[in-house]
Amino acid sequence: MPAPTLRDVAEAAGVHAATASRALNPATRGLVNADTARRVIKVAESLGYRPNPIARGLKTAKSGTVGIVLPDLMNPLFPPIVRGIEEVLEPAGYSGLIVNTDNDPGREEWQIDHLRSRQVEGLIVATARVDHPLMRQLHREGVVMVMVNRRPEGVDVPSITPDDAAGVELAVRHLAGLGHTRIAHVAGPQSTSTGVSRARAFRGAVRDLGLDDDPALVTTADSWGEAAGAEGLRRLLEAGVEFTAIFAGNDLIALGCYDVFFERGIECPAEMSVVGFNDMPFLDKLRPPLTTISIPHQQIGAEAARLLLDAIADPTRPARSVLLPLSLVVRGSTAPPAA
Amino acid sequence: MPAPTLRDVAEAAGVHAATASRALNPATRGLVNADTARRVIKVAESLGYRPNPIARGLKTAKSGTVGIVLPDLMNPLFPPIVRGIEEVLEPAGYSGLIVNTDNDPGREEWQIDHLRSRQVEGLIVATARVDHPLMRQLHREGVVMVMVNRRPEGVDVPSITPDDAAGVELAVRHLAGLGHTRIAHVAGPQSTSTGVSRARAFRGAVRDLGLDDDPALVTTADSWGEAAGAEGLRRLLEAGVEFTAIFAGNDLIALGCYDVFFERGIECPAEMSVVGFNDMPFLDKLRPPLTTISIPHQQIGAEAARLLLDAIADPTRPARSVLLPLSLVVRGSTAPPAA
DNA sequence: AACACTACTGCAAACGAGTGCAGCCTCGTG
DNA sequence: CACGAGGCTGCACTCGTTTGCAGTAGTGTT
Known part of the structure; x- marks a missing residue:
């Protein structure tokens, strides 16, 4: 049998x-x-x-698989993206091979090597580092790929990114609408492209809305985690800067702020408002539930997969890039400033 | 080139x-x-x-891939398991192909079919349904596989499961040690194996510790979600049963209890203690941080992968199964009962 | 009636690696 | 010097599928 x-x-x-x-x-x-x-x-x-897809692949040099390169599957950001990817890969007869890089360049190279030796037909890359000689090289070697969450600089590669700038403006406008005029920003690491683009967008929005554009109001956390976020807020507080609201680089940084509120007895949102970024799961279970910017992760994944399939079908097609709109989710962590 | x-x-x-x-x-x-x-x-x-692994695979009938069958990757339970699996697959030169079944039997069958046509050498199955004619059939057909989170009944398949009974006892003993004698249980759906085994273990622990063994103290939620958990606690409250602590079937159910506390002005942990199960991420960010039972998910995944590789190497080896110990994580949701 | 043409089907050679078998050479032994 | 035994290496086929090419039969045109 x-x-x-x-x-x-x-x-x-x-x-x-x-x-x-x-x-x-x-x-x-x-x-x-x-x-x-x-x-x-x-x-x-x-x-x-x-x-037998193996035999078929031998003859056609097609494996029916694409590589999905993530920094870390355990980051709640990525499962929905993966889900979106598979949602479109599957009906097309493709499967995804997932690897974690842990944000380690050496490991990333090793993993991509491994994927290539498995004859993947394309790569969906979702790592966050801002420079990438490796990407450039892969692209030169004709590996078809698409990038997620980051626009490549100088490389002609399709990318699908959330419209961070618009999202940031949504957040700042919400805060301004509530009556805040001095808004602080705990930015993400400036070695990541999202870190710099959100920070830039923040300054832009503040200026556009005519709020206080004080450089002392922004600090940068040295990672995207809670500890770094808490550290950042502490720096701001200890510098004695005045502000009534915080725009955090992402939800984890906002959670770090929560920790500082608790440790210093600051009432949120009565004394201080916060808005996060990403809309991770279970944010609505926090006290107070976190107001944040929601990113259509699954849609991002789906769109990325579509772009990749297109590129596989016709590698000569010029790189098309997509910017996806975000939305504001108002919950309990924002309120008008204390009079 | x-x-x-x-x-x-x-x-x-x-x-x-x-x-x-x-x-x-x-x-x-x-x-x-x-x-x-x-x-x-x-x-x-x-x-x-x-x-070229494709060419090699054609000759040797080995693909170097194993299938990972999950109900839903977006459930925070699974990423760590997947991580653990890949941790051991990777050094062995294997890769994992992940598919989601959405707990739909038809989809599950389709997906497994798809995996088999991709020539996977083995299957790691983590779906939660309690009956599984499909598994039985696959096993008969000689597909090597291991099950995660559930012990198969009547099928001779290796499995790796957390020691739920011991975990439940840990939780109940903790509550009893605090001085609680009337502990309620909002159980998970009894159509899932973990639902029934935790409920059974709860009754056992209560009896063993000499606490009030009142059938009115246990109710069952009809899903593993927050809404169902809230519904369950409301039933208990409205029935007028007296109790000072709750053991929830899982963390989500515990979160549902939080919602009810909020809506009825119940102080936790002062008036009511709760302990959850699973130790999902970010539980420490809640107010109060949830006391829960922690499952070594990543270790479970790693162990499962090891078992599978063993089985692939020697399919005749008798099915070995592993029971992994759990641990109690005490946070802020449990305290001695109000005098 | 010869021709071109279409519509279909079979043959055989790939794709890249693994492997039983046979042959070669060399060395050692009687 | 002849013979056998190893030790290496090459030949050729295999895995299951795809595909260029050639061949056959049938149809229509002149």
């Missing part, structure tokens, strides 16, 4: 393997007599024939 | 492809002259040769 092969099907249908192959492949089906094709298909079905 | 093949290496080294193959494969290296082998290896390296 080994799995039936194409030959078995051909034999049972009384035709040559080549004919069976053509009959089973929709693209070449036109080359064989319609009756014969029908017969072959029926036999294949009754035998429970499944084409 | 196409990737160099075995032939290219052989040619460059002045030997036949067969010799090169043997030289490169540690298992057959002994068959060739040591000097030749060294030379071939050096040439291969300098050419940047990588064996």
Whole structure:
């Protein structure tokens, strides 16, 4: 009871393997007599024939797999993206091979090497580092790929990114609408592209809305985590700067702020408002529930996969990039400033 | 600049492809002259040769991939498990193909079919449904697999499960140690194996510790979510049963209890203690931070992968199963009962 | 009736690596 | 010097599928 092969099907249908192959492949089906094709298909079905993708891949140099390169699957940001990716890969007959880089350049290189040796047809790269000689090299070598969450500089690669600038403006406008005029920003690490773009957008929004544009109001955390966020807020507080609201570089940094509120007895949102960025799961369970900017992660993944499939189908097509709109989720961590 | 093949290496080294193959494969290296082998290896390296796993797979019927079947990657339970799995798969030269079933039996069957046609060498199955004719059939057909989070009934398949009963006892003992004698249980759905086993363990622990064993103290939620948990606690409250602590079937159910506390003005932990189960991420950010039972998810994944690799290496080996110990994480949601 | 043409099908050669078998050479032994 | 035994290496086939090419039969045109 080994799995039936194409030959078995051909034999049972009384035709040559080549004919069976053509009959089973929709693209070449036109080359064989319609009756014969029908017969072959029926036999294949009754035998429970499944084409062996390995053999097929050997001949066609296509593996039907794409690599998904993440910094860390355990970051709640990524599962929805992966989900979105698979949502479009699957109907197209592709599968995704997921690897974690832990943001370690050496590991990233090793993992991508590993993926290439597995003959992936394309790469979806979601790592956050801002420079990437590796990407540049891969692109030169003709590896088709798309980037997620970051626009590549100088490399002609499709990318799909959330419209951070618009999101930041949404947040700042919300705060300003509540009456805040002195808003602080605990930015993410400036070695990441999102870190710098959000910080830049923050300054822009503050100016556009005519709020206090005081450089002392922004500090940068040295990682995207809670500890670094807490550290950042402490710096601001200890510098004696006055402000009534905080725009955090991401939700984790906002959570770090919560820790500082607790440790210093600051009431949120009565004395201090915060807005995060990303809309991680379970933010609504916090006290107070965190107001944040929601990113359509799943849609990002889906769009990325679509772009990749396009690029695989026609590698010469010029790199198209997509900017996805974000939305503001108002919860309990923002309120008008104390009079 | 196409990737160099075995032939290219052989040619460059002045030997036949067969010799090169043997030289490169540690298992057959002994068959060739040591000097030749060294030379071939050096040439291969300098050419940047990588064996094509597709071609290799065709001949050896091994794909170097295993399937990972999850209900839903977006459930925070699974990423750490996946991480653990890849942690051991990777050094062994294997990769994991992840699929989501959404707990839909039809989809599950389709997905597993898909995996099999991709020639996976084994399956790690982490779906939660309690009956599984499909598993039985796969096992009969000789598909090697291991189950995670659930012990299969009647099928001789290795499994790796957290020691739920011990975990439940840890929780109840903690509450009892604080002085609680009337502890309620909002159980998970009894259609899932963990739902029933935790409920059973709860009754056992209560009896063992000599606490009030009142059937009115346990209710069951009809899903593992927050809404269902809230609903369950409301039922208990409205029935007028007296109790000072709650053991929730999982963390989400505990979160549902938080919602009810908020809506009825119940002080936690002053008036009511709660303990959850699973130790999801960010539980420490809640007010109060949730006391819960921690499951070593990553270790579970790693252990599962090890078991699978063993089974692949020697399919005749009898199914070995592992029960992993859990631990209690005491945070702010538990305190002695109000006097 | 010869011709071109279409429509179909089979043959055989790939794809890249693994492997049983046979042959070669060399060495050691009688 | 002849013979056998190892030690290495090459030949050729295999895995399951795709695909260029050639061949056959049937149809229509002149």
